[in-house]
Amino acid sequence: MMRYLRLALVQLRISAAAGMAYRGDFLLEGLMALAWMAMTLLPLFVLYQGRESVAGWDAPSAMIVIGYFMAVRAVLEGVVSPSFVDLVERIRSGAFDYVLLKPVDAQAIVSASRFEPWKIFDLLGALVLVVYAFVKKGHAPEIQHVGLGLVLFVAGVLAMYSLWILCAAASFWVVRLDNLTYLLGAIFDVARWPVHVFRGLWRFVFTFVIPVAVMTTFPAMALLGRLDAQTALGTIGGALGLLLVSRLVWRFAIRNYTSASS
């Protein structure tokens, strides 16, 4: 366990160093983070122009969903996505062999092989947004709701991570898989809206098939004190289930890995 902790710390330090190897990029990315935050909020302002509520969500509550969306996206773009790009590159070049030769779990190495440290600004931005939303609402969240909101944030991140690991496992068979993650990224964009905005089949899909609701809507409802225990447990169970499935598929994929040519 200590080995994995130390490994995570070294990877964090190395990725930070790699991120800062090109100093110009680092500054630029910081500014980009601010620009993205503004862009993310824009549709919300447009939607609530002259409306009190949409699908039972008032503007500050919808803002909390966007807060969660920004936070999950920060993890996605800060850790999961760069690591995935790194993994695909390693599989293509055959350097993935070196990962398999290490006496630690390969999934642990590739899941956090690259960080984009400035994404921490996005995470802070998300926090500021959620605080602002509660100021607009005129009351603070209750402490147990904050607790559940945090637990469900972790569940949401795990669900998102599991989807990407499934893609990663698929890349052992189909090496050029960048497009699939673009598609997944586009679908993830749906998570900025409360799932109740969608009806019928789409709501079912976004809750159970590609569970974006698990990533943002349900955690936001938990923080607002609107989530019933059953859905909360379902969300946590669903995220853990997805994690288990992705782990099994990953292990199966590793067994069938054929290694690029010499």
Added chain:
Amino acid sequence: MIRARELTKHFQVHKRPPGFVSAMKSLFHRTYETVKAVDGVSFTIERGERVGFLGPNGAGKTTTLKVLSGLLHPTSGEVEVEGHVPFKRETELLERITLVMGQKSQLIWDLPPSETYAMNRAVFDVPKAAFEKTLAELTELLELAPLLDKPTRQLSLGERMKCELAAALLHRPTTLFLDEPTIGLDVAMQVAIRDFVRSYNQRHEATVLLTSHYMDDVVALCPRIIVIDRGVLIHDGDLRQLIKAMDPDKRVSFTITTGTPPTDEELGKLGTLVTREAQRITLKVTEAQLPGVIGHLLNLKAADLAIEDPPLEDVLRVMFGQSKAKANGPGTGA
């Protein structure tokens, strides 16, 4: 110790003829072909041995190394390395072996090698004191001091290879699989790497299995060689014995600087003429003829006289030629 018994590795390869039509067809109907990359190979290598692994391109060398290091599951047969089954990838084994691939890099491209080393220290859980001692030793042997803090992308190929070797050895493995570790390097760097591998082998009683396209590497490093061709083992044993069995004749080289140089016809009486470049002549002479030929050459006042075994390249060329003829077999040509 490394042991392989009846090791076999087959790959299913998708096959299609070139052209647009067959590309379209292959979307719906694919034909697969089984490639026998390794086909029933057996050998045992004792601890501390240095063994050269030779064969033409596509003979199955790299596949065998990948099976031995646990990267690939064998199709059938048994493999054991340091008492473990490699493809189970147990921590105890992975901490004791290493694989260096001359064509693949584990160094982090944008950062200095020292960062990769820090990473490997965490991965292999090497205590700080042991890590520093090993790194100091490797730095001295490989002359890494000026390279450690330069970004990898700024290193030359040879410098990078030295850093790759260090990265692969920081956890002090006792079994080394080296796949073309000197590829693309100049002669001086090849010699440096070779010397280093020998010294590491002696210091740590490490087992070394080496593949290389440079025969000099193999001749200089490996007393024993294993030769495979088309996935089948065709020789396992002492390097000198192999050369003797395949081509027992000696190569006699000399330079004629005084008097009239002998004609090709005159040389033909002494042995078979191999090369003649300016005044330097090389003859192929049987062992029985050797004393007579030497006496004659001394009478001719030949200078820089050298008697050598045939080059390994030549021996292998003959050997692979034979194995090809055998593989095609009588009857298949009809």
